[in-house]
Amino acid sequence: MNETNLKTFLTSNLNIDEAEISSITENCTVRKFKKNEYLLRKNEYCKHTFFVEKGLLRQYSIDDKGKEYILSFAPENWLVTDRESSYFNKPSAYFIEALEDSQVVLIDETFVQLLSKTIPNFTDFNNILLHNHIRHLQNRINLLLSAVALDRYLEFIRMYPDILLRVPQTMVASYLGITPESLSRVRRELANKNFKQ
Amino acid sequence: MNETNLKTFLTSNLNIDEAEISSITENCTVRKFKKNEYLLRKNEYCKHTFFVEKGLLRQYSIDDKGKEYILSFAPENWLVTDRESSYFNKPSAYFIEALEDSQVVLIDETFVQLLSKTIPNFTDFNNILLHNHIRHLQNRINLLLSAVALDRYLEFIRMYPDILLRVPQTMVASYLGITPESLSRVRRELANKNFKQ
DNA sequence: ATAAATACTTATCATACATCAATGCACACG
DNA sequence: CGTGTGCATTGATGTATGATAAGTATTTAT
Numbered sequence: 341m342n343e344t345n346l347k348t349f350l351t352s353n354l355n356i357d358e359a360e361i362s363s364i365t366e367n368c369t370v371r372k373f374k375k376n377e378y379l380l381r382k383n384e385y386c387k388h389t390f391f392v393e394k395g396l397l398r399q400y401s402i403d404d405k406g407k408e409y410i411l412s413f414a415p416e417n418w419l420v421t422d423r424e425s426s427y428f429n430k431p432s433a434y435f436i437e438a439l440e441d442s443q444v445v446l447i448d449e450t451f452v453q454l455l456s457k458t459i460p461n462f463t464d465f466n467n468i469l470l471h472n473h474i475r476h477l478q479n480r481i482n483l484l485l486s487a488v489a490l491d492r493y494l495e496f497i498r499m500y501p502d503i504l505l506r507v508p509q510t511m512v513a514s515y516l517g518i519t520p521e522s523l524s525r526v527r528r529e530l531a532n533k534n535f536k537q
Numbered sequence: 538m539n540e541t542n543l544k545t546f547l548t549s550n551l552n553i554d555e556a557e558i559s560s561i562t563e564n565c566t567v568r569k570f571k572k573n574e575y576l577l578r579k580n581e582y583c584k585h586t587f588f589v590e591k592g593l594l595r596q597y598s599i600d601d602k603g604k605e606y607i608l609s610f611a612p613e614n615w616l617v618t619d620r621e622s623s624y625f626n627k628p629s630a631y632f633i634e635a636l637e638d639s640q641v642v643l644i645d646e647t648f649v650q651l652l653s654k655t656i657p658n659f660t661d662f663n664n665i666l667l668h669n670h671i672r673h674l675q676n677r678i679n680l681l682l683s684a685v686a687l688d689r690y691l692e693f694i695r696m697y698p699d700i701l702l703r704v705p706q707t708m709v710a711s712y713l714g715i716t717p718e719s720l721s722r723v724r725r726e727l728a729n730k731n732f733k734q
Numbered sequence: 735a736t737a738a739a740t741a742c743t744t745a746t747c748a749t750a751c752a753t754c755a756a757t758g759c760a761c762a763c764g
Numbered sequence: 765c766g767t768g769t770g771c772a773t774t775g776a777t778g779t780a781t782g783a784t785a786a787g788t789a790t791t792t793a794t
Binding site for chain 1: 598600604606608620621624625630653660663664667668670671672674675676677678679681682683714
């Protein structure tokens, strides 16, 4: 196996030795997904946490009119899963899809539960992940409540300058909760004011 | 002590005995807060998780123009805290305030960490709480991205019919991310269409 | 290389929601 | 009692963003 990024991710966040690292990675599957391939579809049961070794994923929903709403992007070294589905065993309301050819580590949900029992520090580690997730979601809600299109966009390029360059504008717009046309306008205004990028 | 609700909350979610329950409640403080009193202010460090025995709290932010955005309401048997602040030791971006005279159990953040070591099932219990929180936040983001004022309001009365009756409309509007005037109009439309409440 | 598909921009028009201002309550309190 | 204060409603008006459509640019496929 060769999940270099995952190993680094684990060692830098978790106080464990080589053997334990291996016992984790041995129990995970590595899979490649082609661009536009699905890791999870609506109404399926999400059984994994996905760790992105290479590539880029997105999690999104589709409403009754077919409009898409992106809840998160997941580039290298990011985790993504639908915890509502994987933890509570409910059919997922979301899709997870590869936006680029990607290499992904599949971490089994039941295996995660097991790790808490066997590796002492794993609980803390998992706690950090959950709290980071909560922090991230809470900030996003606050932004959606308080900020207009321009400010949402500025915040996005501040937070995810890398992702901006890797996904079509349409998807940035979908993440921000505005139309691609609106985003285009916002960008033009910024350009007129001589901001770059 | 007499935190009846907290005890029920613990026993119904956690597999522990009377003695352990007591060891938890003994280590928590119960405090009463008058209406409009603050449990947490912006820039303070949040040191507790608040469990509402009685009354009603709200968590909200204020932008540079003084406008308020409510992130959550917490009625009886709800937990509220700014996890970003309490877990990562950062100054909080939020206020937590009593909307009614309230009785609140203060659960020390470091004590929560300790419980994970001493009570075997507590980790699982805490995990459920975190996952519920995430599920809740994720649904809210999806709603803010995809739904117009009317649908947000309908979802609100579906989810929190009780809270609707206990807080001024201004605050419901603030939770929904619209102005009080807009909410008033949304409600009139509903009334005209002969929906009740 | 060319065609085809996809993405981005621009323009026009439509609309949901915000803003501002006035009014009407209801309830508290001197 | 009147008077004040907070909240809800209403109307007039403004504005940001959505919807639609068309044109241009860029990427992908053949």
